Amino acid sequence: MRKLPANPLKPPATVSGTAGLGIAHDSAWKHVSGQARYIDDLPEPEGLLHAAVGQGTVAHARIKSMDLSAVRDYPGVVAVVTVGDVPGHTDIGPVFPGDPVLAGERVEYVGQPIFAVAATSLRAARQAARLARVDYDPLEAVLTTEAALEKQLFVRPSHTQSRGDPDQALASAPHRLQAEMHVGGQEHFYLEGQVCLVEPTEDAGVFVHTSSQHPSEVQKLVAEVLALPIHEVQVEVRRMGGGFGGKETQAAPLACISALLARATGHPVKYRMARTDDMVGTGKRHDFYNTYDLGFDDDGLIKGADIMVAGRCGFSPDLSDAIVDRAMFHADNAYYLDQARVVGHRCKTHTVSNTAFRGFGGPQGMMIIERAMDDIARHLNLDPLDVRKRNLYGPGRDTTHYGQTIEQHVLPELIEQLEASSDYRQRRAEITAYNRQSPVVKRGLALTPVKFGISFTAKHLNQAGALVHVYTDGSIHLNHGGTEMGQGLFVKIAQVVAAAFQVDIDRIKVSATRTDKVPNTSPTAASSGSDLNGMAALDACETIKQRLVDFAVETYGVTADAVEFVNNQVRVGGQTFDWAEFVQQAYMGRVSLSSTGFYATPKIHYDHETGHGRPFLYYANGAACSEVVVDTLTGEYRVIRTDILHDVGQSLNPAIDIGQIEGGFIQGMGWLTTEELVYSDQGQLMTTGPATYKIPAVSDAPPDFRVSLLAHSPNREATVFRSKAVGEPPLMLGISVWCALRDAVASLANYGFSPPLDTPATPERVLGAVTATREWAARNGQTGGARCKSA
Template identity: 60%
Template sequence: MRKLTELDMTQVTSPIKGAVGQAEKHESAHKHVTGEAIYVDDQISAANQLHAAVGKSQIAHGKIKSMDLTAVYAAEGVVAVATASDVPGQLDIGPVYPGDKLLVDDTIEFYGQPLFAVAALSHQQALQAAQLALVEYEPLPAILDITDALKQQSFVRPPHIMKRNNATEAIANAPHNITGRIVIGGQEHFYLEGQVANAIPTEDDGMLILTSSQHPSEVQKLVAEILGIPFNLVTVDMRRMGGGFGGKETQAAPWACLAALLAKITQQPVKLRLNRGDDMIMTGKRHPFDNNYHIGFDHQGRILGAEITINGDCGYSPDLSDAIVDRAMFHADNAYYLDQVKIIGNRCKTHKVSNTAFRGFGGPQGMITIEAAIDDIARYLGKDPLSIRKMNFYDGYCKTRTSSTEGFHKTSLTEGANYIKPAEGFHIKQPAEGSRHTTPYYQVVEQNVIPELVNQLEQSADYQQRRKQIVAFNQQNEVLKKGLSLTPVKFGISFTVQHLNQAGALVHVYTDGSIHLNHGGTEMGQGLLTKVAQIVAEEFQVDIDTICVSATRTDKVPNTSPTAASSSTDLNGKAAQNAAQIIKKRLIEFVAQHFTIEPTEVVFINNHVRFGENTLNFAELVQLAYRNRVSLSATGYYRTPKIHYDRNKAAGRPFFYFASGAAVSEVLIDTLTGEYKVLRVDILHDVGKSLNPAIDIGQIEGGFIQGMGWLTTEELVWNSQGQLMTTGPATYKIPAISDSPLDFRVKLFESTNQEATIYHSKAVGEPPFMLAISVWSAIRDAISSLSGYTISPQLHTPATPERVLQAVELIQTASKAGR
């Protein structure tokens, strides 16, 4: 202990390294670049390590008449083969609803469905053996697209409807109305690290699973169920993924389960790693959608009524499709107030691989539909689409400082609003009756920053001047045409399944002052571990270098939710904060009692604790507390407040808050070839009070580019037999660095989340993905210029050069015909 006057005051009061709000680098950035980062397939193999491969069906739908595996058993290096009959426990591994069989026991539902698994001495031997099966099929008719599924009323779950007032009547009485259709392609996750798991038998018939999964607790549950053992005998370990994007939320589980089944049979470790082609064939994608809209509007372009039908291609089983199509319905309004509205969501069953979670979780497919309609209204009325967007925004709030709080006073831009009780240091104005704040599912949009954010972006991106320049350019150039679009994003943050909105964490403080942190979130490159470590560093006021975050493990923090829904920092950060505050409270109480001072005099600051006129560095305090038998370990817990949703009434508050942003994209297209280039992108995005600006901006940039790929280049192609033909980078084009905007400008919107999130930040993982809709809209704008902006082109996604050229030719034909 030292007197405070003996310390260098500058040192004591300077910020800690890695404090919340600092642009701290990713905790594994150096390892990623140098190749030192250890993934599942990099783990040291055991001396008796086996490798597995999967035998796949060669038809999309049918029965197995016979399956002769004699040659598989006899193949070089083969140790064991497993079929459905070898599963000792539960065969169905559906994450929510039944329908996902680990291995086919009777009926084949998609081309490439796993029939059996084989374990051999090497990966190559397992692959070669899996090709030797002799399978005789009885083919059945296959449904391969949404149109046929709707005709046959083939659904994995019943349709769902959201509605308010009478949309049909409103459209009929509106001065103008339009109808439209948009076909939205799927998307392959294309994570750099493919699906992989290693199952290692342990004592008492237990199993240790090393897996590349976004949901270790679900893997634990399903492995236990297929083996017929208690959950506590299965431990799942997940240090890092080489990308996930939703593709490893539910669909990492089958490979862990198959590895565990073979490990159970052989009593040897079994690793199952899918090659890229098999991975693309046997795992689900972003759901393709085929959506329709009927919109009534007035002479100015204000929407008076909207009927929107959302049709998602779910593949053969429910997986997460119920929630994904719900999310598409929740976001069919995007940033626009729809007073008279009806939204129908169909979950179509086709005989394809079961589609699954992907960044945005259905939100992008709903959002792009209303954005297409907005563009159509603008062309119909001969107006700039931005003016139609701004007219239809939910009413917003402007920020004004108050003297009584550190927050903001939120004043409605609409007159006549009434106050509600302030909470968490903010004053919030409750919308008055008749104001434009309520979503189609009856959630009030309480902090709508979009009008202000869009106005800022419109000015900073010089939208109006560039619009004039582009119109002039298009008039002067016959072949090359430019397009410009500004589109917003309003994305709800929370799992729509209520019980998933919870998290746990474990914090140990060791006697040298170092800190061990564990929580239920998984690191897939997005920087979650870095942010949560910053939160713990902030709470203890210690440098982030003193904190070690260990692998996510089900025996440390149990019953965790998936790392998904953009909620992982919100949930796990709050849980870690809770654990740190429990320990910190113990330390404060100890110091107050030990040195006979008031608890309020104890202050943690820059790796020290200050009390009265004295100070200890953090390690000294911890050692002293330990010697006085103070517990230095705690578990933390958090659950999201306020959320609820009655699905029968299609009403409630499914989201804790909304994250917002907007993007301006400028493109250049070649009308002779359909080729295009993104010239410039300006993004202004709201992340609340940023925990780490560097990571947040990186997420915005990466999400936008991935969204661009979804809408422009990434095309999945199946043949008439239901076989996927795009099975690798030679046939499936993800964005390259050359596809990035030539001029890419990203800024964070200055805002503070009114809700009591972790340090009033906002989620950033998924919302930026949908900013890329501005690129697709800008391409449509360029094509529309061929008609003098009087025709809104039909441009299904992905907007490949072939589709762009087709749209160009249709517009040119229509223009010549005088339409």
């Protein structure tokens, strides 16, 4: 990688379209006008066939026999393929083996593909796929995390991170609490479902249009399945209608199956999953079973911790190893655990293999320590915010249980600002008074922080490439390895390029992500899209700028310091040239106006054997204060106000960042409240569409919703223009809603009892927490609404 010039990260003087301005999403007008083309909108090529798969109907069984004659004979069917028809690799596990492209001798979850059909219409393909006659020999199915723990059934080995002597610290602590909780999963529910279009090319290759966050992985796996060199497979992603991690690995099987059918028929093949099939057949956020054993002093300061996080991974590893690792990394959230042990289990169950979801295990890990903060406060009759503030990382208490030092202490000041701007103390007093005189309707309030590590925990993924062309009219073409799923990545990287050259953003054109332009890309995930691709694009720009400077020095006899790029112009000594004019001069002078760029994240490392290292370049921070009102007769509730203060460093685009924070919060709130995945005793998913699975609607958003960016907080690390990632961290701000619900219910017992409330906190579960709290209050003579002590 070419070394960047000294201090390339200092933002240049602002011109129209440069970094730091709240510019609209580059495709926003296309989205609202219907002109944005997704894969299902592309013109259908001649001879297009449609794909569907036959799905297994039992959770775990051997396939004794399979009769596909009725499938093949159905009108419109052109080809049927099974695993025996795969010319290359049959296992398409993204990291570790375990994911067959089509099931062979056994099925391991309800909905697993066992054969694929290509037909002249989508209707014909789907109807034909239902006609298979499959005879199963059922095997024992393990369906829950607890059952997998009991049988010690894991997809990957368990892992431990530890510091000091937690057992001794727990034994000697003045106070000690234990608890367990279940944290529910979450369906991605992207607006555009899983879809791809594969077209045969010359020399037995294929061109793949895919809705994927990881085009290079799609390229590699398709090549392996077809037994082709990678260069025979080209993959393009223009945009996705949402991803949230659900298209990091889950898009590849569709592309592989479509490619097999395209090879078998010689025709282009489109595979678009129905919503029900998508929800049944693709992975989701891991649900977790977590426990804690904590020792603490009279002020609520944690002295010792023993935490377990166990994720339901499903039938295969997929990305679960790294996801459970991240849950372990974030089991502390924002708090110094002192003597600590964190154990993570990757539980195998005969359900669909769970996968990446915004936060990548971090949110599930944070839940157990946030529950603990409330439990400690109730135990000691303290305000939960005071307990949280006392346990925050700070100078002298700044090393995590996995050995990384917190170098930028943002949260203490950020929380103080939010505490003041949200009127937390005054509202706390008002809510206490309200709950005393309101026997049925109770209000709750919680302010919770987020500290989220930024970098892929798999070190090799922390790299990116970019390609920049400057044309002779001064227009600029930009391509990079990141994918656009609605989050505004393309406009942010365009702003970086515009700022680098000091030109208007209208001069920048960002083209679809393609594997034949920027190869070997990492997924757009881990909140790293802007960090990685922005730096790679900046590297390419700096190469071209240096060539232009060298040309100016040679042509006009000035020093390099006399060449400036500013406001769509190039100043060379006493002369000023229009940007396009100077570019034309450079072209006539035979200066290369094209360059690749590359970036690899520095400093990061992690030793899995010792459980110590620096897995993250830096941390993103934020806090949310949410207020709820709960009907204790029905369990129904409403979020009535949320205040958010979030740290994005020196924002590349405040408008985009605030939109991401708002959306992330709502999605996190949905995960913890209404979004419930229900399985039958046979492992069949019962919640397969919007009629049975409730994502938040506009009416569920807080009517009073205040979002601000933390001012004057540039990243100390050398990220692009000192910005910080914003994709995933805001999701965990939704934890404040769950804590506020517990706070409201706790008022039924004088705040002396921590209500049991697994997630999602549906009205039924809230009503169960109300019942448990009333029963405890009756046994202990604690009723009314006296408030806990504040600091």
